[in-house]
Amino acid sequence: MSKTITIDGLAVPFQEGQTIMDAALASGVYIPHLCHNPEFKPHGSCKLCTVNVNGRNVASCTMPAVEGQQVLSDIAELNADRLALTQMLFVEGNHLCPACEKTGNCQLQAVAYYLGMMSPHYNHFYPQREADASHPDVMLDRNRCIYCELCVRASREVDGKNVFGLSGRGIKTLLVVNSASGLLGDTDLAVTDKAAHVCPTGAILIKRHGYAVPIGQRVFDHITIKDVQTGGGDE
C-alpha cells in the first residue's frame, strides 16, 4: 500500500526516498522550478519550488516526502514569491530575450510566462559578464547564467568530466570552466556531453543551431511549462 502526501488538497502517492518534487512530478502535479531536473541530484538553490509543508516553507526538491504531509504550493502567497524570485533572476543577469537563440525554448522565460510576469520590476544590475566562444562547437554566454548548476551536475554525474563549476559568492558568483586558460575551448567538453545540452537558459548553446525553429513552433509558444513538464494538455 503506497504512502501519500497531500498537495493543494490532492492526494499524491510516493515511495520511500522520494522528495515532494519527485512525488509531485510523478503524479503530474507541477511545482515551478528551475534548478531541479529529475535526472540529477537536487540542488535546492533557485527556491522557486518552495512549498508550505505543515505550516513551514521548504524547498520541495530537497524535502523528503513523509506520510501525511499537508503541502500547499499553488497559492497566491507562494506564487508571488516565485514571481519576485524570477524577476530577480532577470535583473541580476542580462536576459535580452529578443536577441537570444534560446528564446521560445527557455525555461526561465517559460516560468516567467507561467507566473504572469509582465516586467522585471526591479532595477537592472547590467552586470559585466564574459561570453566565451573559444570552443569549436559550444558557446558559453555567462550573461544568461542563473547558477542552477545543472551543467556542473551533468558534467560531474553523467559525463564524468568536471568541466563546469561555480566560483565566488553572492552577486560575484561566476560560472567557470576547468582549464588552465579559463576558456571552454581548452576543456575536454564534447558537443555530445550531457552538460552541453542541459542548460535551462541560453547560457550554453550549441553552435550553428541558432533560431532553428520558427516563432510559433517553439516549445513554449503555445504550451505552458507546467504542461510540458507534467505531460498535461490544455485545461
Add this chain to the structure above:
Amino acid sequence: MSENKVRIATCSLAGCFGCHMSLLDIDERLFGLIELVEFDRSPLTDIKRCGPCDIGIVEGGVCNAENVHVLKEFRKNCKVLVAIGACAINGGVPAMRNNIDLWDCFQEVYCYEGGLECGQIPNDPELPLPFDKVHPISEVVKVDYFLPGCPPSGDAIWKFLTDLLNGREPKLDYEMLHFD
C-alpha cells in the same frame, strides 16, 4: 476634439518603431478604436509635444537626455503610463551596448571601415547627450502597466487596450504573453 473620447499619446524612445507597427497591425479594428479614442502626440499625428492625456504609450528605452525629457513630459501629462515592448521594459536590444564602452561603440559605428560617417563621430550641439547605458523607462518614471513583447502582437495590443478602455485590469492570454 470630442470631450468624450479617451485621449492617447504614443512615442518611441530608444526603440525601432516595431511596437508602433504592431499597433497598426490591429488592422480594421483601428476603425472601432478611433470611435473610442483620439491621439495626441504620436508618430501617427506628428504632434510634437504631449498635452493632457488619459493614456500614454511609450515604446523604447532611455538612451539619451532627450529620451528623459520626452518621458517626463509623458508622465506629467498622462494619467496612465504604459511601457510597451522589450526596450521600454528592460532596455531590449539597444541595451546590448550596456557592456560596451560608449566610445568603443561610437568608433565601431562611425569610424571603422564601412562606418556611417566616414571616420567622423557626429558632434552637432542639437544631438542629444547619449548615456553610457540604456535603461528601462521604469528606472526614470513611474510606470502603471507593462505590455511585453518584441513587439507585442497586434492582438495583444488590442486585448490590452480594450481591457484598459473598458475599465478592466489588462490581462493577456498565454499565447499573447511573450518577451520576444
